[in-house]
Amino acid sequence: MKSDRIRLIVVIAVIFVAFVVLLWPTSEQTYEGFAKVFQRIRLGLDIKGGARLEYRVDVEEGAENPSKIVDDVWTVLRNRLDAAGYTEAIVRKTFRENSSFIVIEIPAATETTRAEKLIGSTGVMYFGQVVDESEVDPSTDPRLRDLAKIKKAEWLSNRKGNVWYLVRKEIMLIKDLQLVSPSIVAANPVPDTRPGRFGYKVTFEVGRRDAEIFKKITQQLMVPESATGSATAREKRLAIVLDNVVQFAGYVVSVIPDGKAEITGNFSLEEAKQLAAILRSGALPARLEKISAGWVAPLLGA
Known part of the structure; x- marks a missing residue:
């Protein structure tokens, strides 16, 4: 023994x-x-309480491999949370009632707004062409809705929701000249040091696979700096759209051959970090439906 x-x-x-x-x-x-x-x-x-968020993964009916889609959603969210500084967050998958769920627990979190925006974003980004703009909500003006049909474009608001841009995905109506969900190999928040500017901007780099298309887009939209005030130039602005919101709309004054560009907009540091994290992690392969968001009290007294 x-x-x-x-x-x-x-x-x-x-x-x-x-x-x-x-x-x-x-x-x-x-x-x-x-x-x-x-x-x-x-x-x-650590039993110190925090935020708990739960989402149902809305996998399209008939999807070829639903379990892989859920795994990919988990990976994208894990990468986003890490990139945004939520390295302590726990992300886990659950399955019940014939549906898959993602549960995120953030220890000691004091608010969930930032995390909810980060998680809820589909991350779908594209480069478009601004052909018009309006300070009037297009949904209230039939003429603006008709204009969208004529221009083969759609009205999208800016981040503040006070300006609407008429954006076309197919650049200059050239067949297949569009770039949706580009591969982003780098994205970082940096201080905006231009004269009279404050806050942060996000620099990013498009992967080699999409850099050539991006170059062709900038060639088509390029406007000499001396001509940026013309009516023609106003219809050739570049839009950077994320989650159907125009993050940037501006002139291209030179061809961008290497896929390196930036999104300016007087972002706060937290906004710039969040945007960079979403760009780096890529798009979610499925929509998330929020089930609950709340607080978990510590199990032991402090």
Whole structure:
């Protein structure tokens, strides 16, 4: 009996040592990732309360591989939360009543508005052509609605909801000259240092696969700086649209050959971080329906 106990202890010790050797980091980068995993576990298990959000994943009926779509949604949300600084957040999948759900728990969170915007964004981005604009809500003016049909475009508001742009996806009505959901290889918030500007902007880079299309778009929309005040130029502005909201509308004064561009708009640091996180993580492969958003009280007293 005693020898069996000793043998069991030795086996457990060998397994433990092997486990440590296999997982122990071999480089500084690996160590950081290794530490982040344990940090996330520790903080996720801290009983200190926080925010809890739950969403139903609306997978289209007849989708070829629903479980993969849910996995991809999880990955996009995990990447978004990490990029926006929510590294302590826990993201998990659940299944009930023939539906898939995503639950996000953010320890010690004091508000959910920012996280809800980050999670709820579809992340669908495209570059379009502004052919007109209005300070009147087009839904209240039949003439503006008719104009959209004539121009083969749609009215979209800016972030503040006080200006509407008539945006066309197909640039200059050239067949197939459009760029929807481009691959974004980098996106970062940086201070806007232009004279008279305050706040932040977001610089980004389109992947090599889409950079050539982006170059052709800027070639078609390019307007000499001296001509930006003309009526013709007003119909050749570039729009950067995210979630059907115009994030940027402006003139292209030179061809952009390398896919590097920026979105300006006097963003706050938090807004710029959130926008960059959404651009980097890409579009959600399915729509999310919010089920609940609330607070989880600490299980133990402080």
